[in-house]
Amino acid sequence: MLRAEAISLAFAGRPVLHEVSLTLAPGEVLGLSGASGAGKSTLARVLSGALTPDAGRVLWQGAPLPRRQPGPVQHVPQAPELAVDPRWTVGRILANAAPPDPEVLAALAIRPGWAARHPAELSGGELARVSLARFFLPQTRVLICDEITAQLDALAAQALWRALLPLAQRRGMALIVISHDAALRRALCSRQITLAAADKTAKMKTIS
Numbered sequence: 001m002l003r004a005e006a007i008s009l010a011f012a013g014r015p016v017l018h019e020v021s022l023t024l025a026p027g028e029v030l031g032l033s034g035a036s037g038a039g040k041s042t043l044a045r046v047l048s049g050a051l052t053p054d055a056g057r058v059l060w061q062g063a064p065l066p067r068r069q070p071g072p073v074q075h076v077p078q079a080p081e082l083a084v085d086p087r088w089t090v091g092r093i094l095a096n097a098a099p100p101d102p103e104v105l106a107a108l109a110i111r112p113g114w115a116a117r118h119p120a121e122l123s124g125g126e127l128a129r130v131s132l133a134r135f136f137l138p139q140t141r142v143l144i145c146d147e148i149t150a151q152l153d154a155l156a157a158q159a160l161w162r163a164l165l166p167l168a169q170r171r172g173m174a175l176i177v178i179s180h181d182a183a184l185r186r187a188l189c190s191r192q193i194t195l196a197a198a199d200k201t202a203k204m205k206t207i208s
Helices: 040-047 090-094 102-107 112-116 124-133 154-170 182-188
Strands: 002-011 014-024 029-033 055-060 073-076 142-146 174-178 191-195 204-206
Touching: 002 040, 014 040, 014 055, 029 040, 029 182, 040 073, 040 142, 040 174, 090 112, 090 124, 102 154, 124 154, 154 174, 154 182, 174 182
Parallel strands: 029 174, 029 191, 073 142, 142 174
Antiparallel strands: 002 014, 002 055, 191 204
């Protein structure tokens, strides 16, 4: 389904990713961990097509990842308040890439009354659900969830995952869960890998 082959990338001459490879099967929930600065978010952006690697390639269904955006792989960023325009209403945010999907709005408990509000008028959990809903597009087949509940309290985080997982499953979507929370990864993921710091010996280590 999704395959990365020997991905390498450097910023200003500093290696961030070094020969990173991984595969993601249809419907799989894959955990991705690693120390801060190991390049997890950078890898997420490469896999989604937002960044072009210096070497290696990303394949979707055996062919190069489509350049056209939005594509089949979507990267959900960690900080929703930085990913949305604070001047836009929630209704405009949700309709930016495609008309809002009623099933998604219902599953994520996004209320119609929020449409006229601005991001600053929502709680952290509410804004996280709005941000997530934007990435459920007709063409989305992989969601890369980049620490999406790291800033939420335990109850809000549990509510978001309880809504997200069945919704993704019903749509046959695969997930990559980037998180420092080992317990969360064990609970959600069928397989885990660790991204080591970019150096000549860096490898993707399979945990389970």
